[in-house]
Amino acid sequence: MKLSQYNYPFSPDMLAKYPTDERDESRLMVIDRKSGKIEHKTFKDILGYFKEGDVMVVNDTKVFPARLYGNKEKTGAEIEIFLLRELNRELRLWDVLVDPARKIRIGNKLYFGEDDLLVAEVIDNTTSRGRTLRFLFDGDYEEFKATLYKMGETPLPKWVREKVEEVDAERYQTIFADKEGAVAAPTAGLHFSRHLLKRLEIKGVNLTEVTLHVGLGNFRTVDVEDLTKHKMDSEQIWINEKTADMVNAAKINGRKVCAVGTTVMRTLESSVSTDGQLKPFEGWTNRFIFPPYEFSVPNCMVTNFHLPYSTQLMMVSAFSGYDLIMEAYKVAKAENYRFGTYGDAMLIL
DSSP, X not given: OBGGGGOOOOOGGGBOSSOXXXXXXXXXXXXXXXXXXXXXXXXXXXXXXXXXXXXXXXXOEEEOOOEXXXXXXXXXXXXXXXXXXXXXXXXXXXXXXXXXXXXXXXXXXXXXXXXXXXXXXXXXXXXXXXXXXXXXXXXXXXXXXXXXXXXOBOOOOTTTOSSOOHHHHHHSSOTTOXXXXXXXXXXXXXXXXXXXXXXXXXXXOEEEXXXXXXXXXXXXXXXXXXXXXXXXXXXEEEEOHHHHHHHHHHHHTTOOEEEESHHHHHXXXXXXXXXXXXOOEEEEEOOOOOSSOOOSSOSEEEEEOOXXXXXXXXXXXXXXXXXXXXXXXXXXXXXXXXXXXXXXXXXEO
């Protein structure tokens, strides 16, 4: 498969700027891989496609307020910092992206907040826009972290909306968000409401968690025509024994194992034994899934409508079949489905 095959007629007005009023009121396109049948539903109708003993696997990562605005020393030039990950708790070292990065050099000091409450020193360059910062702060670690997060804002992608609003603090987070560490939400999970989870539980559908801390690599563009030459950024994942046992039991009993989102799919497919069983795991994955690919663990998935040329679109085309997914996207455009982070959902059976 080539990169150029993952284009489709797209315009920015197809992107959802805001979520639906209720999480489970987004639209749901249901695709049957065997028959090629496409149905149009509401997300809460997903209940009708699962039975007692089926398993849904969600990503319980939690988004933190990763975007900060500050000023450069001397010039006072405005800068934007995107926190990627904490490198050292004691030394208060963080990997970040800086914008604009051209004039931010090692040794520069950056100031944040009123009265320059927080100061950071640039101590290393990591990539063209990447820097390592050491934060300077009078106070213990908990005070520092609270101050850092208070100054930060929800890292909603700028292509969704230029300005973050009050609604985003709650809605750019899944209801099962628990383990902090993501700079982007696992968007397929945004459609689940507490009421819907309760109804799934009453029906006997089992919910279990994995963790993948979504990084900016999730949005990195593919810039090679030959997909075998693309390298995914590594992201940290956890699969516990409870989840592995539940998934394996469902597989043995011929039940559905549903990956809620591409991050869950990548996590599950990153720790598989030779006989196709899911194994507990803690570590990193840079798995890139694109056609042709034989899936070992999930037999259905929930996902959103993804942008052209994205690695997420490549993954769902590997799962559903390239021709079927491209036909589904054509139908979605004609039926005015909402694309992107706050958009509608797709269930692939």
